[in-house]
Amino acid sequence: MTAEAFKGVPFDNVLKCVHCGLCLDDCPTYRELGVEQDSPRGRLYLMRGLWEGELDLTPDVAAPLNRCLDCRACETACPSAVPYGELLEKARGVIAENLPQSRQRRFLEAVFFRRVLPSTGWMRLISMGGWIYRLLGLHLIFSQTALARLLPDWAVRGNAMMPRFAGRSFKLGYRKSKNKGKHKVGLFTGCIMDVADLDIHRATVKLLEASGCEVVVPKEQACCGALHVHNGEREIPRTLALRNEEAFKDESLDAVIVNAAGCGAQLREYGHLFSDSPERNDERRHDFGNRIQDILVYLSDLEGYRNLKWQAKKETVLYDAPCHLMHAQKTDTPRTLLAENPAVNLVPLEDADRCCGAAGIYNMVHGDLADDILDRKLDDIEATLALNPDAATLVTGNPGCLFQIRNGVRNRGLPLRVIHPVQLLAELME
Amino acid sequence: MSFAPEIKGELIEILGAKWVKDDPVTLFSYRSDALTLHPAPPMGVIYPGTTDELVACVKLFHHNGISFVPRGAGTGLSGGAIPRDRSVVVEMFRFNTIEEIDVANRTAVVGPGVVNLAVTKAAAPHGLYFVPDPSSQKACTVGGNVGENSGGPHTLKYGVTVNHVLGLEMVLPDGELVRLGGKAWGVPGPDLLGLVVGSEGTFGIVTKVTCRLTPIPEKALTMLGVFESVADACRTVSDIIRNGIVPAALEMIDHIVIEAVEKYIGAGFPLDAEAVLIIELEDLKDGIEDEAERIREICRANNAREVRLAADEAERAQIWRARKEAFGALGTISPSFYTQDGVIPRSKLPEVLEEILACGKRYGFRVANVFHAGDGNLHPLIPYDSQNPKDVENVFEVGREILEICLKAGGSLSGEHGIGLEKAHMMEQVYNQDDRDNMIAMRTVFNPDDLLNPGKIFPNPSRCSETKVVRGKTGIAV
Ligand SMILES: Cc1cc2nc3c(=O)[nH]c(=O)nc-3n(C[C@H](O)[C@H](O)[C@H](O)COP(=O)(O)OP(=O)(O)OC[C@H]3O[C@@H](n4cnc5c(N)ncnc54)[C@H](O)[C@@H]3O)c2cc1C
Ligand code: SF4
Ligand code: SF4
Numbered sequence: 001m002t003a004e005a006f007k008g009v010p011f012d013n014v015l016k017c018v019h020c021g022l023c024l025d026d027c028p029t030y031r032e033l034g035v036e037q038d039s040p041r042g043r044l045y046l047m048r049g050l051w052e053g054e055l056d057l058t059p060d061v062a063a064p065l066n067r068c069l070d071c072r073a074c075e076t077a078c079p080s081a082v083p084y085g086e087l088l089e090k091a092r093g094v095i096a097e098n099l100p101q102s103r104q105r106r107f108l109e110a111v112f113f114r115r116v117l118p119s120t121g122w123m124r125l126i127s128m129g130g131w132i133y134r135l136l137g138l139h140l141i142f143s144q145t146a147l148a149r150l151l152p153d154w155a156v157r158g159n160a161m162m163p164r165f166a167g168r169s170f171k172l173g174y175r176k177s178k179n180k181g182k183h184k185v186g187l188f189t190g191c192i193m194d195v196a197d198l199d200i201h202r203a204t205v206k207l208l209e210a211s212g213c214e215v216v217v218p219k220e221q222a223c224c225g226a227l228h229v230h231n232g233e234r235e236i237p238r239t240l241a242l243r244n245e246e247a248f249k250d251e252s253l254d255a256v257i258v259n260a261a262g263c264g265a266q267l268r269e270y271g272h273l274f275s276d277s278p279e280r281n282d283e284r285r286h287d288f289g290n291r292i293q294d295i296l297v298y299l300s301d302l303e304g305y306r307n308l309k310w311q312a313k314k315e316t317v318l319y320d321a322p323c324h325l326m327h328a329q330k331t332d333t334p335r336t337l338l339a340e341n342p343a344v345n346l347v348p349l350e351d352a353d354r355c356c357g358a359a360g361i362y363n364m365v366h367g368d369l370a371d372d373i374l375d376r377k378l379d380d381i382e383a384t385l386a387l388n389p390d391a392a393t394l395v396t397g398n399p400g401c402l403f404q405i406r407n408g409v410r411n412r413g414l415p416l417r418v419i420h421p422v423q424l425l426a427e428l429m430e
Numbered sequence: 431m432s433f434a435p436e437i438k439g440e441l442i443e444i445l446g447a448k449w450v451k452d453d454p455v456t457l458f459s460y461r462s463d464a465l466t467l468h469p470a471p472p473m474g475v476i477y478p479g480t481t482d483e484l485v486a487c488v489k490l491f492h493h494n495g496i497s498f499v500p501r502g503a504g505t506g507l508s509g510g511a512i513p514r515d516r517s518v519v520v521e522m523f524r525f526n527t528i529e530e531i532d533v534a535n536r537t538a539v540v541g542p543g544v545v546n547l548a549v550t551k552a553a554a555p556h557g558l559y560f561v562p563d564p565s566s567q568k569a570c571t572v573g574g575n576v577g578e579n580s581g582g583p584h585t586l587k588y589g590v591t592v593n594h595v596l597g598l599e600m601v602l603p604d605g606e607l608v609r610l611g612g613k614a615w616g617v618p619g620p621d622l623l624g625l626v627v628g629s630e631g632t633f634g635i636v637t638k639v640t641c642r643l644t645p646i647p648e649k650a651l652t653m654l655g656v657f658e659s660v661a662d663a664c665r666t667v668s669d670i671i672r673n674g675i676v677p678a679a680l681e682m683i684d685h686i687v688i689e690a691v692e693k694y695i696g697a698g699f700p701l702d703a704e705a706v707l708i709i710e711l712e713d714l715k716d717g718i719e720d721e722a723e724r725i726r727e728i729c730r731a732n733n734a735r736e737v738r739l740a741a742d743e744a745e746r747a748q749i750w751r752a753r754k755e756a757f758g759a760l761g762t763i764s765p766s767f768y769t770q771d772g773v774i775p776r777s778k779l780p781e782v783l784e785e786i787l788a789c790g791k792r793y794g795f796r797v798a799n800v801f802h803a804g805d806g807n808l809h810p811l812i813p814y815d816s817q818n819p820k821d822v823e824n825v826f827e828v829g830r831e832i833l834e835i836c837l838k839a840g841g842s843l844s845g846e847h848g849i850g851l852e853k854a855h856m857m858e859q860v861y862n863q864d865d866r867d868n869m870i871a872m873r874t875v876f877n878p879d880d881l882l883n884p885g886k887i888f889p890n891p892s893r894c895s896e897t898k899v900v901r902g903k904t905g906i907a908v
Contacts, residue, residue, distance in 0.1 A: 034523035079758025
């Protein structure tokens with residue numbers, strides 16, 4: 001019964017969807033568009049139609065599947081435990097392989113996915129370029145003058161969202177931990193985050209060391225492959241997976257620490273990525289996934305962290321829960337950890353676990369829809385600020401969300417700094 | 431077949447191109463609601479944003495003899511929102527504003543596309559809530575609740591949707607806008623409001639709902655009774671009511687479901703029990719403990735092995751989560767199951783449940799039960815293999831026989847999911863020709879040409895035999 005294009009792709013789990021619709025109201029794209037095929041249930045129905053061969057693979061069928069944020073809020077909402085993310089990523093793989101792709105997409109694949117993201121050298125080069133670009137104030141020229149009108153939409157968005165490039169690689173410059181701590185952990189540094197906003201990695205190392213850990217940062221590690229997988233790329237991320245597994249093979253590591261929710265989710269799910277490549281799908285993929293820990297989740301179990309001393313003055317903070325922690329890694333521990341911190345006055349943010357529209361590079365590809373989704377987030381933030389005028393900080397544990405919300409907050413002129421929770425904790429430490 | 435070009439042109443003029451769809455992907459996506467058994471693609475889908483737009487579209491359909499059907503979230507389990515005869519689907523999603531919360535009169539005026547739980551969320555800061563709480567409440571819409579006259583676990587004490595709706599604004603199938611009821615209780619003359627609630631979208635399209643809000647009870651207690659036999663649990667249900675106690679909710683879960691729930695959620699239900707009862711009391715603080723004590727005694731008198739009181743909010747939430755997600759949990763036992771919905775006088779529970787189990791067994795199915803015991807509303811779940819055609823055939827047979835068992839016991843075809851498409855062919859077993867003719871005559875007053883949601887509740891006379899099973903319905907969580 002299976003359609004030709006799905007040969008060799010295990011997809012039976014799509015049958016777990018009973019079409020009950022309980023996921024609808026939790027889906028940001030459905031809430032925005034109100035269209036069945038832009039809901040999780042509708043998308044699963046399309047995927048099932050493709051898989052069973054009832055639907056032909058056409059650009060019209062692919063469009064709603066491509067409009068999905070892969071935020072996986074539907075997984076949390078679903079009472080039938082449908083593994084939505086895994087199914088979507090496989091379906092996108094099939095689409096990418098069987099449908100002629102747009103020029104933009106082919107460019108992305110040939111340059112960005114294949115060459116740039118996997119290569120530390122390229123990332124450093126870009127970072128240096130970005131660093132100089134900002135130093136010269138070019139980003140302002142592009143965003144504040146008529147020049148912006150000459151650029152394609154995605155370039156304007158990329159410019160506005162650009163992280164603070166450092167011009168160098170964190171992992172290559174990392175000096176061995178002075179600490180011979182109780183626990184030895186590996187730090188995963190990512191692709192873009194290895195060369196931008198390095199404060200986040202620094203704060204991560206500071207917290208880990210203060211909590212009694214020795215931190216190693218293998219230089220051979222690579223991009224996690226999440227952006228690839230979300231865009232239907234299957235083979236490149238598999239090579240990245242094998243590289244990362246190799247880089248962190250040191251068995252004395254207590255855990256591999258990740259401070260980017262999206263990367264963490266991807267690293268944990270290499271098993272899914274290989275499920276349609278059975279000859280290489282063995283226990284090691286799963287074992288590696290089990291060693292991955294989000295930084296805050298890891299800290300929450302450390303005695304050394306529990307003994308840390310915090311500043312006396314309380315800081316009022318909003319927490320935005322990254323989808324890939326909340327819905328993909330299914331943990332709310334980062335929020336509770338912050339709430340328990342004596343130096344933090346955590347105020348609840350309405351719908352904190354709803355996507356902000358960043359979703360990897362979604363905000364550059366589906367700009368208008370991402371803007372609408374971001375607007376809802378900003379409305380919620382504004383409403384919370386109105387009730388808590390002393391709040392000056394919002395934390396979120398995923399770089400994509402960080403840049404997206406930071407950019408939105410700046411555009412609206414809200415009096416709020418947007419940082420990673422580890423940066424906040426590192427500041428609050430005595 | 432999509433829209434004829436002239437019709438499409440006019441619709442676009444009224445709504446704008448974005449809100450008129452008839453491409454193949456849309457037609458495929460709207461061919462079923464939560465009943466996936468009888469998919470039927472619409473002619474197209476429209477998304478009106480205002481009452482004026484809706485009225486204009488309805489007039490257009492009326493003039494051109496095009497049938498149409500309103501749709502909320504499509505969580506209906508009887509096919510109410512499935513477009514028969516290539517009807518146009520009128521998606522009510524954009525009617526999603528809460529216009530007003532009136533604390534003094536305890537009412538909320540909402541659009542029919544507002545999600546049920548959103549009403550309660552909006553009312554909560556004022557100490558109020560919207561009572562109807564179907565298990566689908568986080569997704570289903572108030573319009574759909576009105577359509578199906580939905581209930582939930584708390585129906586036992588507080589009634590169903592019709593008891594919590596004070597007024598409606600509605601577009602009739604010829605485009606006339608009418609208002610029924612209002613903020614005040616009771617209107618002179620026949621109760622048209624009561625007639626429309628539960629008419630499954632065959633009388634008119636609701637555009638505004640005035641909901642009654644209820645104060646959040648001062649105190650709630652949740653108890654768990656553990657039994658060695660289903661019959662004992664059933665007798666307890668009747669005894670509680672007979673003793674003049676009306677719990678807010680009285681739900682039963684049998685051991686197949688207990689097993690699944692424990693595997694999936696781990697709510698601490700004893701694995702070797704045959705049945706558990708979830709009993710919730712809601713009342714003023716004073717006296718509620720005495721009531722709990724009396725329930726404890728009644729349970730013991732019926733051989734309960736254990737009666738537990740949830741110690742805190744977390745334990746309460748855990749018990750309710752287990753109940754609300756029980757059906758999802760059943761997925762761990764079988765990927766597909768068929769949910770039936772029937773209602774019987776609660777005193778007949780022990781015999782009827784036994785008959786249902788026996789009926790399942792005859793076909794080799796292990797029927798599971800988790801249901802609103804207090805009001806005798808059964809939801810037998812039949813796990814089956816959707817890839818096996820024989821199983822699919824049998825499961826419908828069992829579903830039908832179960833309803834016949836309910837009818838024989840003096841019960842009815844549906845407790846809360848409606849008749850819709852699924853059970854229309856069984857109406858003749860409940861009502862004789864005269865009764866059915868009279869009911870259809872009543873519908874004709876509102877919907878004379880049967881253009882609004884045709885083929886629902888009563889089979890379409892010319893095509894009654896055409897409802898065929900196209901594919902096995904996979905399991906539904908209720
Ligand atoms: C997991 C699950 C659990 C459920 N639990 C319960 C439960 O506990 N109790 C219960 O009673 N039901 C339950 N249901 C059934 C269903 O959720 C309810 O019937 C619900 O009220 C349907 O709402 P909806 O918005 O999805 O409506 P839809 O399914 O879209 O429509 C239902 C009917 O209402 C009509 N309708 C919709 N909008 C309008 C309008 N604006 N004007 C006029 N008619 C309209 C439609 O034409 C259709 O006939 C459950 C369903 C599921 C999937
Ligand atoms: S992943 Fe997010 S956007 Fe995609 S269907 Fe699920 S909830 Fe909707
Ligand atoms: S994904 Fe889950 S919640 Fe959504 S329709 Fe399917 S079974 Fe229901």
